[in-house]
Amino acid sequence: MDERKSEVLRKIKAYGIIKDPQWLDRPDELVPLWVMLEVMLELIERFNPPGQPYD
Numbered sequence: 001m002d003e004r005k006s007e008v009l010r011k012i013k014a015y016g017i018i019k020d021p022q023w024l025d026r027p028d029e030l031v032p033l034w035v036m037l038e039v040m041l042e043l044i045e046r047f048n049p050p051g052q053p054y055d
Helices: 004-016 033-047
Strands: none
Touching: none
């Protein structure tokens, strides 16, 4: 695995964006749409937690 991919995976693990190690072991494999959407929702909820005011 090249250095760039290793760094991306290290950051993903550190931030806890993807919790299933099965996906982290296969960085070149295509993922289902639901997995990408789940990651996007995780990030959105971190920046805009549900139930928080918009100010």
